[in-house]
Amino acid sequence: MDINKRVYNHRPGECRKVEGPEQGSEDFEVIDDRKIAFISSGVVYLPKEPSDVTWKGEIYLYDLTKRSYKAELIPVLNLDDEEGFFPHGLSHWILNDGTIRLFVVVHSKTFQHSIVILDYDEKKKQLNHVKTIKDDKFIRPNDIIATGENSFLVSNDGGAQTELGNIWEIFSGFYKGGVVYFDGKKSTYLLENNVANGIILSRNMKTLFVSHINQETIGVYSWDQTNVAINKISEIETLTGCDNFYIDHGNHLWTGCHPVMKDVVAHFGNRSDASLYGPSQVLRITFSNDFKKAEMVEVLADDGRLVCASTIAFPFDDGKQILVGTVGRHPVHCDVNLKFDFY
Numbered sequence: 001m002d003i004n005k006r007v008y009n010h011r012p013g014e015c016r017k018v019e020g021p022e023q024g025s026e027d028f029e030v031i032d033d034r035k036i037a038f039i040s041s042g043v044v045y046l047p048k049e050p051s052d053v054t055w056k057g058e059i060y061l062y063d064l065t066k067r068s069y070k071a072e073l074i075p076v077l078n079l080d081d082e083e084g085f086f087p088h089g090l091s092h093w094i095l096n097d098g099t100i101r102l103f104v105v106v107h108s109k110t111f112q113h114s115i116v117i118l119d120y121d122e123k124k125k126q127l128n129h130v131k132t133i134k135d136d137k138f139i140r141p142n143d144i145i146a147t148g149e150n151s152f153l154v155s156n157d158g159g160a161q162t163e164l165g166n167i168w169e170i171f172s173g174f175y176k177g178g179v180v181y182f183d184g185k186k187s188t189y190l191l192e193n194n195v196a197n198g199i200i201l202s203r204n205m206k207t208l209f210v211s212h213i214n215q216e217t218i219g220v221y222s223w224d225q226t227n228v229a230i231n232k233i234s235e236i237e238t239l240t241g242c243d244n245f246y247i248d249h250g251n252h253l254w255t256g257c258h259p260v261m262k263d264v265v266a267h268f269g270n271r272s273d274a275s276l277y278g279p280s281q282v283l284r285i286t287f288s289n290d291f292k293k294a295e296m297v298e299v300l301a302d303d304g305r306l307v308c309a310s311t312i313a314f315p316f317d318d319g320k321q322i323l324v325g326t327v328g329r330h331p332v333h334c335d336v337n338l339k340f341d342f343y
Contacts, residue, residue, distance in 0.1 A: 001262040002241075007279035007303050012322065013335030015306060018062070020071035023055045024271075025331035026311050027143070027244050028062075028323065029090035031100060034122075035064040037314070037323065038102060039071055039331065040087035045268060046163045050109035054272075057086035059104070059127060062323065062331075064316045069333055072125070076118060079129040083108035085116070089143035089198075089244070091152065095119075102127060103152055105141045111161055113138050115154065115182070137180045137187040143199045143244060147225060150184035155196035155210065163269070170214060179210060181228055190230045191221075198244035198255065198312070207233075207291065209253060213241045218253075220291045233291045240281055244312035244325070252340075256310030256325060257281040259301070264309045264327065271328035278309030282324055284340065297340055300324065307332045 018025075021041035029038040042057035060071035079085060088105040095101055100120040107113055114134045118127040142157040159176020160166040169175060178191040179199065197213040201223060208230055210219040217237050221230040241258040248254060257280075258264040264278030282300040287293070299322065300307065309327040315336065316323070324332045 001265070002260040003262060005260050007259050007281070007301050009303055010298075010301050011334060012299050013337040015300075015332050015334040016069050017306070017330040018069050018071055018323070018333050019330070020073065021058070021060050021331060022329075023058070024328040025060075025071075025325040026088060026327055027090045028246070028312050028314060028325055028331075029092050029102065030064075030246065030314055030316075031092060032249075034100070035316070037062045037064060038074075038090055038092075039325070040090050040104065042086050043088045043327070044084070044086040044107045044109060044111065045088075046161070046166055047109065047111060048163060053084070053086070053109045057084065057106075059087055059102075061125070064323075067333075071331070074120075074125060074127055076127045077129065079116070079118075080132075083110060083112055087116075088141070089155070091144045091146040093146040093149055095149060101130070101146070101149065103144050103146045105144050105154065106132075113141050115141070115144065115152065117150075133182065135180075135182065135187045137189065140177065142197050145199055145201050147181075147201075147205070148184070152182055153190070153199060153201075153208070154180050154182065155199045156180065157195055157197045157213070175214070179208075179230070183228070188228050190228070198242065200245035200247060200253070203247055203249075203251065209245055209247075211242045211245070211255070213243065213258075216241055218242060218255075218285075218294075220287070236285075236287075236294045238283070238296070240283070242283065243310070246312060246314035248315055248319075251287075253285040253287070254299075254313050254315065254322075255283050255285065256312045257283055258309060263304065267304070267309055268327055277304030277329075278327065279304045280307040280310030280324070280326070282310060282313040282322070299336070299338065300334065 156177040
């Protein structure tokens with residue numbers, strides 16, 4: 001829980017809060033060739049009572065070609081959301097006709113789980129509901145990776161459905177999470193009895209990266225979609241709780257991390273209390289060719305007053321800017337006045 005850790009503030013350049021997603025910016029999904037990013041906001045996680053959830057879940061769009069510092073709310077149509085639509089992890093697939101298909105991990109006020117598939121209408125700037133998928137292996141889904149028009153990998157960050165049960169799971173070490181593959185019809189466990197938070201595939205779709213957040217490590221696995229199998233290559237110690245991932249065109253892995261976990265847990269348990277905030281850390285990780293070693297650069301660190309409980313970050317504008325997501329507060333847009341080639 002990082003009881004004896006402290007964070008010292010440093011930023012890569014000028015940073016500003018992004019207007020719009022006031023209830024968090026837990027995950028981003030970047031559409032590189034369109035120069036846009038979707039933002040999930042309002043995640044629900046282990047609520048004590050459904051009545052405690054007083055906010056709406058929403059999806060926003062951020063235009064990466066402008067310095068507007070404002071995200072645009074995107075309506076979700078034709079969705080039966082009686083139980084509530086509270087998005088968490090995001091991924092996408094480009095259909096044959098060029099349509100962006102968005103895959104969304106969704107929770108309800110009663111902490112029921114599903115994967116919602118939405119198609120984006122670029123002209124009308126709206127998301128149209130395609131289907132909702134529920135499965136008994138989606139026990140506590142967190143992040144998702146699209147692998148086809150109807151297939152995906154999904155991470156479970158645990159098994160407990162209550163805050164007390166989650167505390168027991170953390171301190172006992174008997175984790176019930178892992179990684180599941182859904183081929184469009186059936187689900188298959190790839191990794192069980194573990195903690196899988198953020199997940200991402202390399203750009204060539206051959207290597208899977210998994211945040212084992214409670215162990216403060218990143219697991220690296222080979223991925224064989226044809227035979228539906230993963231094999232462990234390595235496990236890299238980060239000494240911080242990394243959340244979600246982005247891989248840039250240079251194959252560097254970017255992640256938002258929680259360097260002081262106890263403060264993040266306190267903040268997440270009472271997001272409306274402005275006096276509670278979680279420190280943040282943005283890392284840029286470069287792996288060796290065999291994925292056995294990694295060089296890490298800390299791009300940003302914040303005590304939580306500006307960037308509260310960072311979850312994800314990605315560079316854009318040829319690396320001159322980054323966008324940083326948070327669990328329950330505004331995203332932050334920063335200039336980058338750094339050079340990363342040290343040697």
